[in-house]
Amino acid sequence: MATTLKNNNSRKHNHHPFSLIIINLWLLSSSSLVGADADDQHLHPTSKHIIQTHYHTLQINSLFPASVCSTNTTPSTGSSKRQSTLEVFHRHGPCSQLGQDTDATITTPSVSEVLSHDQSRVDSIQAQVKSDSSKVKIKNTNSNPNKLKDKKANLPVQSGRSLGSGNYIVTVGLGTPTKTLSLIFDTGSDLTWTQCEPCARSCYQQQDPIFNPSASASYSNISCNSPQCSQLSGATGNKPGCSSTTCVYGIQYGDQSFSVGFFSKDKLTITATEVFPNFLFGCGQNNQGLFGNTAGLLGLGRNSLSIISQTAPKYGKYFSYCLPSTSSSTGHLTLGKSGVSRNVKFTPFASSQGTSFYFIDILSISVGGRQLPISQSVFTTAGSIIDSGTVITRLPPAAYSTMSAEFRKQMVKYKTAPAYSILDTCYDLSGLTTITIPTISFTFGGSVKVDLAPSGILLAVSTSRVCLAFAGNNNADDVAIFGNTQQKTLEVVYDVGRGNLGFGPAGCK
Missing domain, CATH: 2.40.70.10 (Acid Proteases)
Incomplete structure (x- = not known):
C-alpha cells in the first residue's frame, strides 16, 4: 500500500504522523458522501470517519493572504x-x-x-x-x-x-x-x-x-x-x-x-x-x-x-x-541535508530527457479517496516534471478531464461559476464562510502517496469565486508539470546525487 503524506487542515498546524488508511470502496460510492459536511451529526460513525479523512472543511478566507506577514519557524523540520x-x-x-x-x-x-x-x-x-x-x-x-x-x-x-x-x-x-x-x-x-x-x-x-x-x-x-x-x-x-x-x-x-x-x-x-x-x-x-x-x-x-x-x-x-x-x-x-524531517518519503527521479528538468513518475491520482480510472499510459506518454516556477499543475488532457469530472461530482452541493482563464472548474461561494472539499492526492513512483494541502487544491480568483487549481495540457504528448501551487506547505527534498525526490508533510504553514 502507498505511503501517505497527510497535510494538515488549513486552520490547524499541528504535525500529524503518517497513517495507513484502509478504505471500504462500497462506502465511498455512497451518494451521501458527495459534497457532505464534516459536521453532519446524522451520518453513521464509519461514514463520519471517511468524511474527516477524505474531505477538508476550511474557512474560505484562509485561501486569501493576510495583509501582514506571518513568519514561519517550521518546528517540524527544524x-x-x-x-x-x-x-x-x-x-x-x-x-x-x-x-x-x-x-x-x-x-x-x-x-x-x-x-x-x-x-x-x-x-x-x-x-x-x-x-x-x-x-x-x-x-x-x-x-x-x-x-x-x-x-x-x-x-x-x-x-x-x-x-x-x-x-x-x-x-x-x-x-x-x-x-x-x-x-x-x-x-x-x-x-x-x-x-x-x-x-x-x-x-x-x-x-x-x-x-x-x-x-x-x-x-x-x-x-x-x-x-x-x-x-x-x-x-x-x-x-x-x-x-x-x-x-x-x-x-x-x-x-x-x-x-x-x-x-x-x-x-x-x-x-x-x-x-x-x-x-x-x-x-x-x-x-x-x-x-x-x-x-x-x-x-x-x-x-x-x-x-x-x-x-x-x-x-x-x-x-x-x-x-x-x-x-x-x-x-x-x-x-544540504542537515535538518530534513524523518517523515520525508522518497520517489526516484524518472529517466531525464535533458540535463535541466527534474522528471518524476506519476502513478495515480485520487479525489476524495477515490483513485481515478486513468490508464498508466496517459502519464508515461510524455512523462512529468516537478517545477518550482510553474504556478498551476498541468495534467494530460485525459487525466485532467477525469479529475475535473470527479471533483465536480463530489462538489455537487455548491453553485458552479464560469471558467476563469485556464481554470474551468469554478464555484460561486457568495454568502458562505466555510466550504468542504474532497482531498486530492498523487501517488508517485515507489508508491509514495502525497496528500495536497487545501491551498494546493483551490485557487481563489475573487472574493467569492474559487477554482480547481489544475489545468489540462493541450495535447497528450505535452509533458505534465507538478507546479508550485500543489507543492504548498510540503517539504520538497531534492537528493540529486542519489536520484531521489522527497515529500514530507507540514514543512511550513
Whole structure:
C-alpha cells in the first residue's frame, strides 16, 4: 500500500504522523458522501470517519493572504536551525520587501495576468522538453564591445509574457563587500544571473541596488577560451559569444524576456558562515521582461553551472524547500541535508530527457479517496516534471478531464461559476464562510502517496469565486508539470546525487 503524506487542515498546524488508511470502496460510492459536511451529526460513525479523512472543511478566507506577514519557524523540520537555510518569500506578498514597493509603475499582477504568464512559461517548457533544437537562438548583441555603451534604460513593468509570475524569492549576498540581492529561485533554470552596472544596454527596474562589479574586490570576468564559457550552451540553450576577451552569455525564456551580459565569477554568500568564492554567474547588461522588481534568478536545475552543482562539494547536490500556503507567510530553501524531517518519503527521479528538468513518475491520482480510472499510459506518454516556477499543475488532457469530472461530482452541493482563464472548474461561494472539499492526492513512483494541502487544491480568483487549481495540457504528448501551487506547505527534498525526490508533510504553514 502507498505511503501517505497527510497535510494538515488549513486552520490547524499541528504535525500529524503518517497513517495507513484502509478504505471500504462500497462506502465511498455512497451518494451521501458527495459534497457532505464534516459536521453532519446524522451520518453513521464509519461514514463520519471517511468524511474527516477524505474531505477538508476550511474557512474560505484562509485561501486569501493576510495583509501582514506571518513568519514561519517550521518546528517540524527544524529548518530554522540549519546554517544553510534561506527564507522564502512570495515576491508579491507582504513578507517581501519587493511586495511593499510603493512605486506607481510597479503593480501586483492580477490573477488573470499570473495565469497568462504561467501559460507562457508552460509553453516554453513544453518546447524545451520536446526538442533541444527548438530553443530560440538569441542574437549576440554584445559581440561588438561598443554596443555595450548605449544609453541605460529602465523599463516599466508591464503585462506580458515572461519566465513566469507567482514565483518565490530568496535573498543572497554577492561580492566583496557583500551586496544583498533578491532572486527568483527556479528549479527549471540552471544559470544564476543578476542585473549589473553599468546596464550598458538596458535594465528593468528592481528593488535592490543594481550590483556594481567594479565595486567588488573579488569579481572577475570569465575569458572566452575558458572551459567554463563552453558550458554555457548546456545551461542557457544558446552558444556563448565574446566581447573582446570576455565570455558573453545570453538566455531567453521562450518569449521576449531575456538577459544578456558578461559571464563572471564572484563570492556568493548564502549565510554568514556559508560562503562560496569563485561562484559562476551572469552579470546582465541587457535585461528585459517581466521579472518583477527582483534582481535576477537563482538557477536550481541539474546542469553543471547551477548553484546545486557548483556547491556540490559542500552540500552533495542536496537541497529542499517549502512554499508557504499563502503569500503572507514565509517558507524556506535549504542547501544540504542537515535538518530534513524523518517523515520525508522518497520517489526516484524518472529517466531525464535533458540535463535541466527534474522528471518524476506519476502513478495515480485520487479525489476524495477515490483513485481515478486513468490508464498508466496517459502519464508515461510524455512523462512529468516537478517545477518550482510553474504556478498551476498541468495534467494530460485525459487525466485532467477525469479529475475535473470527479471533483465536480463530489462538489455537487455548491453553485458552479464560469471558467476563469485556464481554470474551468469554478464555484460561486457568495454568502458562505466555510466550504468542504474532497482531498486530492498523487501517488508517485515507489508508491509514495502525497496528500495536497487545501491551498494546493483551490485557487481563489475573487472574493467569492474559487477554482480547481489544475489545468489540462493541450495535447497528450505535452509533458505534465507538478507546479508550485500543489507543492504548498510540503517539504520538497531534492537528493540529486542519489536520484531521489522527497515529500514530507507540514514543512511550513
